[in-house]
Amino acid sequence: MFGKKKPIPQIDKEQLELIENAQKRIKQKKLLYVHFVLFLIGALFLILANTVLGIGEDFKIFEINWFVFAILLWLFFFFYHAFNVFISHKFMGKAWEKQQLEKLVAKQQARIEKLKAGFVKEETLIAQSEVYNESTTKIENLKPNAKKSKLTIIVAAAENDAIGKGNKLIWHLSDDLKRFKSLTNGHHIIMGRKTFESFPKPLPNRTHVVISRQDNYKVPDGVILVHSLKDAIDAAKTDLQPFIIGGGEIYKQAMNLADKIEITRVHENFDADAYFPKIDTSIWKETSNVFHKKDENHDYEFSFLTYERK
Structure with missing residues (x-):
């Protein structure tokens, strides 16, 4: 009863949904970038661990050092991650984007119509005001005490x-x-x-x-x-x-x-x-x-x- 009132959103539900999904999309791309950086550092670490520190130097698969398979596996996961971000559009598919665009266009059209109606009303009021002012000026000019320039x-x-x-x-x-x-x-x-x-x-x-x-x-x-x-x-x-x-x-x-x-x-x-x-x-x-x-x-x-x- 005495708690703080919840803030009322100043934007409609559709626009809020668009913003939230856009934020998710940005976060996903950031995570992909972090994944890529970690992949480069991890691959370099695996190479150094095997060739410099000698970790698992005797362990080979088909006569190929184990770290090569580790790097290829990690690379596969990275490409899979990239595929999800840029191809499958996990958070923002094409159908969803089209739907959101149509919603926004409809919203903007409704606002334009509302503005037009407001402009028409305003122009009518201005015209009425100008007629009133013109009539008032004529009446003022007819008054005997109205000040007039005397040449x-x-x-x-x-x-x-x-x-x-x-x-x-x-x-x-x-x-x-x-x-x-x-x-x-x-x-x-x-x-x-x-x-x-x-x-x-x-x-x-x-x-x-x-x-x-x-x-x-x-x-x-x-x-x-x-x-x-x-x-x-x-x-x-x-x-x-x-x-x-x-x-x-x-x-x-x-x-x-x-x-x-x-x-x-x-x-x-x-x-x-x-x-x-x-x-x-x-x-x-x-x-x-x-x-x-x-x-x-x-x-x-x-x-x-x-x-x-x-």
């Missing part, structure tokens, strides 16, 4: 929408640069190749996404290279507010995709070779307007304007 254009443009000349800024406004840094810090900034080349080096604490049609265009480590604005937006999808920072052609493409525009409007007209698109007030609503006067650090008056899509 923002940030630009400094003159009254005549001039933004640059010769791939350089036309003005230097300290507060505008500070605002650009403050808004884009920690975010993805999407730009064309020429805009990227206007930087002495990548801007710190921002992920640069550069759009170029050149397949072999080289960018520094950490900079993401893409070949279209769509791919650039996709590359920045983990960012809740990626920024489009130029140039003129990228701004044009982004106007139909952006949710927000942060523009520094410089109250002056300039000669330029790159321009910002006209802001259609039937589509965009001004939500913020902060005016800055000209002073010792700013050669022009300007305003920080925010537009959001209606």
